[in-house]
Amino acid sequence: xxxxxxxxxxxxxxxxxxxxxxxxxxxxxxxxxxxxxxxxxxxxxxxxxxxxxxxxxxxxxxxxxxxxxxxxxxxxxxxxxxxxxxxxxxxxxxxxxxxxxxxxxxxxxxxxxxxxxxxxxxxxxxxxxxxxxxxxxxxxxxxxxxxxxxxxxxxxxxxxxxxxxxxxxxxxxxxxxxxxxxxxxxxxxxxxxxxxxxxxxxxxxxxxxxxxxxxxxxxxxxxxxxxxxxxxxxxxxxxxxxxxxxxxxxxxxxxxxxxxxxxxxxxxxxxxxxxxxxxxxxxxxxxxxxxxxxxxxxxxxxxxxxxxxxxxxxxxxxxx
Numbered sequence: 001x002x003x004x005x006x007x008x009x010x011x012x013x014x015x016x017x018x019x020x021x022x023x024x025x026x027x028x029x030x031x032x033x034x035x036x037x038x039x040x041x042x043x044x045x046x047x048x049x050x051x052x053x054x055x056x057x058x059x060x061x062x063x064x065x066x067x068x069x070x071x072x073x074x075x076x077x078x079x080x081x082x083x084x085x086x087x088x089x090x091x092x093x094x095x096x097x098x099x100x101x102x103x104x105x106x107x108x109x110x111x112x113x114x115x116x117x118x119x120x121x122x123x124x125x126x127x128x129x130x131x132x133x134x135x136x137x138x139x140x141x142x143x144x145x146x147x148x149x150x151x152x153x154x155x156x157x158x159x160x161x162x163x164x165x166x167x168x169x170x171x172x173x174x175x176x177x178x179x180x181x182x183x184x185x186x187x188x189x190x191x192x193x194x195x196x197x198x199x200x201x202x203x204x205x206x207x208x209x210x211x212x213x214x215x216x217x218x219x220x221x222x223x224x225x226x227x228x229x230x231x232x233x234x235x236x237x238x239x240x241x242x243x244x245x246x247x248x249x250x251x252x253x254x255x256x257x258x259x260x261x262x263x264x265x266x267x268x269x270x271x272x273x274x275x276x277x278x279x280x281x282x283x284x285x286x287x288x289x290x291x292x293x294x295x296x297x298x299x300x301x302x303x304x305x306x307x308x309x310x311x312x313x314x315x316x317x318x319x320x
Contacts (some may be wrong), residue, residue: 002014002313002317002318003203003317003318004016004067004093004095004138004316004317004318005095005096005126005136005137005138005170005303005318006067006087006093006094006095006096006138007080007083007084007095007096007133007135008084008087008088008093008094008135009093010039011093012256013066013068013313013314013316013317014313015064015093016064016065016066016067016312016316017060017063017064017065017066017067017093017095017111017308017309017315018059018060018063018065018066018067018286018287018308018309019066019067019069019263019308019309019312019313019316020056020066020067020068020069020265020283020286021057021069021173021174021198021224021263021264021265021312021315021316022069022224022226022263022265022266022267023068023069023070023266023267023268023270023283024070024071024072024073024205024267024268024269024270025049025068025069025070025072025079025082025086025153025270025271025273026045026049026072026077026269026271026272026273027072027076027077027093027269027272027275028077028272028273028274028275029076029105029274029275030038030075030076030105030107030314031274032077032273032274032275034272034275034305035274036155037274038251038272038273040271040273041219042082044271045082046085046086046213046239046268048270048271049086049271050086050089050090050269052207052282052284053068053086053089053090053270053283054090054091054268055091055282055284056068056090056092056282056284056287057090057091057092057285058091059284059286059287059288060287061164062184063253063305063308063309064091064132064309065078065091065093066092066093067092067093067095067312067316068093068094068112068115068283069094069095069096069138069139069156069173069265069316070083070090070094070096070097071094071097071099071101071139071141071173071175071200072097072098072101072141073098073099073100073105073141073143074098074100074110074121075100075106075107075110076100076101076105076195076228077273077274078096078097078130078132078135079131079300080096080131080135080213083096083132083135084133084135084314087261093094095137095139095316096130096135096137096138097137097138097139097140097141097173098121098122098125098126098137098140098141098164098307099122099139099140099141099142099157099161099172100141100142100143101143101175102142102143102145102146102154102175102176102262103145103146103151103152103154103157104145104146104151104152105143105157106149106157106234111151111153112208113156114156115156115159115160115163116143116160117160117166117315118156118157118161119159119160119163119164119167120121122137122140122161122164122168123164123167123168124156125137125195126129126138126140126164126170133245136206138170138316138318139171139173140161140164140165140170140172140173141172141173141174141175142154142158142161142172142173142175142183143174144155144175144176144179144183145178146205148151148178148179148210149179149182150179150182150183153305153306155182155186156188156254158182158183158186159186159189160188162186162190162192162315163190164265165192165196166190166191166192168318169315169319169320170318171197171198171315172187172192172196172197173197173198173200173224174197174198174199174200174224175201175217176200176201176207177199177200177201177202177207177211177212177223177224177306178207178210178211178214180199180211180212180215180216180221182215183197183199184219184221187202193220194219194220194221194222194237195220195221195222195315196315196319197221197222198221198223198224198263198315199211199213199216199221199222199223199224200224200226201224201226201227202216202224202225202226203224203225203226203227203228203242203247203251204221204227204230204233204240204242205230205239205240205241205242206239206240206256207240208242208247208250214254214255214257215217216283217257217258217261219256222261222263222315223254223258223261223262223263224261224262224263224264224265225247225250225251225254225262225263225264225265226265226266226267226288227240227247227266227267228247228264228265228267228283228286228290229266229267229268229278229285229289229290230242230267230281231243231244232244232245234278235275235306236278236279237278238277238278244293247288248293248294248297251264252294252297254297255299259306260306262311263305263307263311263312263315264286264290264307264308265283265286266283266285266286266290267279267303268281268282268285270282270283272292277281286308291304291308
């Protein structure tokens with residue numbers, strides 16, 4: 001039986017229900033936890049987060065439940081004991097990640113780490129656990145540093161992620177799908193099948209025009225449309241916002257041409273840590289806005305189930 005690592009232990013892939021494949025319990029840049037503007041007590045974080053996850057769980061009941069993939073990497077506010085408590089309290093499966101959002105978010109301690117050192121770190125967090133929690137990571141996060149081209153550290157992280165993915169069977173999730181040529185070259189050199197990689201943020205308003213999503217799919221990679229809800233129509237849209245209709249049409253075109261290659265999410269931040277996001281935007285955009293938009297566009301229920309249940313379960317399943 002296929003299984004997925006969650007913070008409370010392995011879960012059968014068939015039990016994941018609707019999967020929000022790129023989300024955050026609380027994301028921040030290194031050091032933001034020390035900024036008094038963003039510091040919150042545990043009680044404040046719970047008060048802000050639990051209702052969102054409970055609503056997500058309720059929305060997911062008709063599909064058999066709900067799974068929240070926390071894409072917060074090392075150094076960005078990852079807190080696995082907190083995730084375990086939230087999962088127990090709300091019933092939502094939470095998948096934690098190992099890896100880094102990008103080389104520029106890795107603290108100096110990791111800046112000169114070798115590929116072998118990084119791969120060992122990732123493998124340990126997947127097979128033994130994160131810190132002393134015993135909770136095992138279920139996905140490896142990688143990303144391109146600001147500037148749009150991979151740095152040397154980015155390349156070492158990508159190569160280490162490929163080796164760890166092959167060793168453990170968990171998939172790789174990228175922050176941004178830019179510089180995909182270098183990424184795919186590394187994955188191929190390491191013999192990682194590209195269907196084990198989700199190239200993220202292909203739909204955001206900054207990078208959509210630069211992202212070769214069709215080319216990525218043709219190479220065998222998966223493509224993440226995972227910034228749904230960040231819309232230019234908002235009162236105070238973030239710089240990566242995009243018109244709602246334009247994003248939806250982009251997604252629909254891609255899904256029609258490349259069935260099985262797309263995964264969708266909202267990239268919302270339950271309780272921001274140095275990263276404000278958008279007021280009112282939550283993981284529940286998937287149920288409350290995106291799914292209705294898809295139905296209004298003529299997408300049938302079987303396709304919606306495939307997009308949010310079957311395909312992400314296949315992606316997250318450990319390949320022994």
